[in-house]
Amino acid sequence: MGRLLLIAARNLMQNRRRTALLSAAIVAVTMLLVLLGSLGNGIQATLLEAGTAMLTGHVNVGGFYKITSGMGSPILVEAERTLKDVRELVPESAQIVDRRRGFGKIVSESDTVQGALTGIDATNEDALRGVLRIVEGSLDSLGGEDLSILLFQKQAERLKVSVGDDVTLSSQVVRGQTNALKVRVGAIAKDMGLISIMSSYVSKNVLRDLYQLDPDTTGVIMVYLDDPDQAATVKAKLREGLLQRNHRLMEDEPDAFYHKFQQVAGEDWTGMKLDVTTWEDELANVQWTMKTFDTITSLLIGVLLVIVIIGVMNTMWITVRDRTREIGTLRAIGMGRLRVLVMFLLETVILSTVSALLGVSLGAAIAGLLNWLQIPVSPGFQIFLMSDTLRLVVAPYSLVMAVVVVPLLTTFGALFPASRAARLKPVTAMQHAG
Amino acid sequence: MSDVVVLSNVSKEYPLGKLVVPALKEVSLSIGAGEFVSIAGPSGSGKTTLLNLVGCVDTPTSGAVIVDGLDTARLSERDLTRLRLEKLGFIFQSFNLIAVLDTFQNVEFPLLLQGKQSRKERREVVSELLERVGLDKHHHHRPNELSGGQRQRVAIARALVTRPRIVLADEPTANLDTGTGGAIIDLMKSINETQGTTFIFSTHDARVMKHADRVIRLEDGRIVSSGDIAPNGAAGSRPELSVQEGPAPYLAGE
Known part of the structure; x- marks a missing residue:
């Protein structure tokens, strides 16, 4: 496994531009995931504090x-x-x-x-x-x-x-x-x-x-x-x-x-x-608004994640195409299908985990910065928020979720191209012209 | 001398659109343990197909391929992978090294796949082999930091590291200059003689063929001659030596 990790890591380093682009996409989505989650948590917390103090x-x-x-x-x-x-x-x-x-x-x-x-x-x-x-x-x-x-x-x-x-x-x-x-x-x-x-x-x-x-x-x-x-x-x-x-x-x-x-x-x-x-009963209306906000946020994040998954799949297809002869060689010298699959998946796991960690760190840092800046919210939003400044609450569980979910989904996206690579007949792979 | 490779009435056809292109036609041969055999013939004669079938990376359309006593048609995908890992070594025309691993790691890789040896044992085996192929000073060079001849030496070391019974080499000198190619063949021959490893290599270079104990010549997917080398380097025609036309004797009753 150590050598497979090394191969995966070095292949990522070798294709710097591709890796950087994909990594940037994953970082951006993870960061957005954290920021939107923190915004939702912040609104929920503000509403809970204000609502339970003023109304109930x-x-x-x-x-x-x-x-x-x-x-x-x-x-x-x-x-x-x-x-x-x-x-x-x-x-x-x-x-x-x-x-x-x-x-x-x-x-x-x-x-x-x-x-x-x-x-x-x-x-x-x-x-x-x-x-x-x-x-x-x-x-x-x-x-x-x-x-x-x-x-x-x-x-x-x-x-x-x-x-x-x-x-x-x-x-x-x-x-x-x-x-x-x-x-x-x-x-x-x-x-x-x-x-x-x-x-x-x-x-x-x-x-x-x-x-x-x-x-x-x-x-x-x-x-x-x-x-x-x-x-x-x-x-x-x-x-x-x-x-x-x-x-x-x-x-x-x-x-x-x-x-x-x-x-x-x-x-x-x-x-x-x-x-x-x-x-919760007394703030049912506000809760409904929160749920609507959460739904819109979830949809947005879902769309972004789908885009990233498609990006990962596309990148993996390119990687598999570029390395088809290498797959043939490895299969010829005795590497089993499962190991080929793991080798390709490891690339995505490494890339997405590192990127997700970076995205989470950036997201948490930006959330802290926005809180520190005490950004005023528009009067329309104040009505809903019961506060005149933006507040983001970074929940540790949502950070852990982001670090787990993003790599899981992107790895899932890589599964299909990687399994195709693993299923290639050695002779077909070795004769690949690419 | 026991046979490590037996092909019996082996044909291989490739579909090409609506056409079927025959690559090998009813080929039967046997190769004994420790032989240094050259498969010769012009481009498209079926040399690579034959090596692929012996190397268990491809399957015949008909006929039987026996490697080290095992009928490859009866082996599962997992068993074939194991067979390639344990019994066979491959040397490719384009070296096919893993670009991101250095010399030592490339050679060590099949041992890691086997998972039988300790780190210390692997280090000893790989170091010894690299010294044998003259690359003891290049452990940490990546393939792109090596010359063509050095890369092929790495490939040879990788093919030999698991002590396979058979090493298959597809045009091992085709991408090398004459001097380097000669040195590579000398190295292969030396290993063949000292370790008893069976080498089967394809070539269409007469200077390379002359090193072989035996040359099996293919044309249009058929064996046209098989025998030892004439003084001028051309293969003689001595089918009675090892090539059987038709099924191998011990398969006749099957």
């Missing part, structure tokens, strides 16, 4: 309350009892917070914006604090008894308000009437994509007052875990535990809570039911 916990226990069978509201009654049960059922949680959920108009003297209102106690919201970039005021203003609101930059610009100004919230409440409440702008944050267009944060008391709710109510209990991958397990455990503790649960529906209003309104029950979801 890793596991959520949300409430739907119905006074009549035809209308549902995102209200969780007996909040203290439910919080206690959740804490007991998930002792391994990293943090548990609760938020109120609402929907309404934000009205200023200049304009009106409409969207989701999330009631928070900022003193408990470490994850949210980590992702929001406050440009004016303080998130702490949403942590006390004050009736405060956090607006995103574009909302504030549209409403022509700044910190300290008052805006009016207007919302339809449970019984169909519209309530209004004056709140003060406590903080303005940098835009965060789609979320910052469609929602804003208020102090918890704002929604209590706006909807005239009992103090022992909330909207959702959000459970954060050290390992988000455990979300599905924790969800199952919570569903079982909550049922045992005499809570009423909705059917398990892996979808975001705001998609469930129509379904809830159509169901024939009153009172409250709990809806247990994971972050």
Whole structure:
């Protein structure tokens, strides 16, 4: 095997131009594979971080309350009892917070914006604090008894308000009437994509007052875990535990809570039911977008890999043609078919492995460079990404995959020409005119 | 002297489009162990075809080829490969060395394929052979750094390294000048005499033929004469020496 490796390596060196061209193609594809994978990972990570901080916990226990069978509201009654049960059922949680959920108009003297209102106690919201970039005021203003609101930059610009100004919230409440409440702008944050267009944060008391709710109510209990991958397990455990503790649960529906209003309104029950979801359920739309992105990326990489495989096959055909007489000689002096096959495949294995390693290294280095450069993303992409800069996450497993998959596929491409070389009759090969 | 090669009624035809071109026609011959035999004849007479059949790199259209007592038609592809590796050595007109390996590695290669000897044993055998062919100072030269005569010496060393019973050489001096060609034939003859290796080589050069114990002359795919060498270097006609017309005696009953 050592001598076959030597022959393969030296043949590659001998045909420098051919080797360099093919190697460059494999390096480029592997590099793209790493970069696109890192981009996908980066988007996923950004979405996970931003999404789980702003929209959802890793596991959520949300409430739907119905006074009549035809209308549902995102209200969780007996909040203290439910919080206690959740804490007991998930002792391994990293943090548990609760938020109120609402929907309404934000009205200023200049304009009106409409969207989701999330009631928070900022003193408990470490994850949210980590992702929001406050440009004016303080998130702490949403942590006390004050009736405060956090607006995103574009909302504030549209409403022509700044910190300290008052805006009016207007919302339809449970019984169909519209309530209004004056709140003060406590903080303005940098835009965060789609979320910052469609929602804003208020102090918890704002929604209590706006909807005239009992103090022992909330909207959702959000459970954060050290390992988000455990979300599905924790969800199952919570569903079982909550049922045992005499809570009423909705059917398990892996979808975001705001998609469930129509379904809830159509169901024939009153009172409250709990809806247990994971972050993946709540970000199902975003996940769909991610899957679309992954599919497009996979297709692109697939096409590139096919091109490389065809390139490898073509090169191998040329190599086999050029070395047909050598094959004949080797077969004549006693080299078996398998060894001929291995000899040719080794060339591809060496070339593709070295090239893939180089491609992976370059890809990882470029990903690091792009992260360091903090490249801004276009506003359109920001909406989807929930971030204003590009972020690439190089996952070690994807590097290993690239180093394994690229050589495997290119070697597969070389298999057909190499096996043809191995099957050549010695006399046919020796008489080859090329 | 036992026969190491026996051909019995061997014909070989090559399809050429819709035509069938006969390369050998009903050839029968036997070659004894330790003979130094020349296959002579003009271009297209079937010399290379005959060597290819004896070398088990091609199969006859009809007839039997017996090499070292083995009927090659009954051997599998794997067995034929093994036979070539263990019993046969090849020397080619264009040397056919592996361009990316140096002299030592080219000669050592068949031993690596055999996989029987240790690194130290291989080193000893190859070094000894290279000294024998006068290339002990050229171990690390690649083929493109050697002259034609030196390359053919490497090819001879490679053909001999496994101590084969038979060495087949297809026009071994055709690409060499007269002096170098003569030296190569002398070397082959010397090995034949000292080691008892059977040499079968094709040539159409009368000066080369005169070194042979016996010359088998082919024309249009048939043996036209076989015998020892006349004083002027031309092959005599002594078919009674070793060439049997028709099937070899021990195959007659098969």
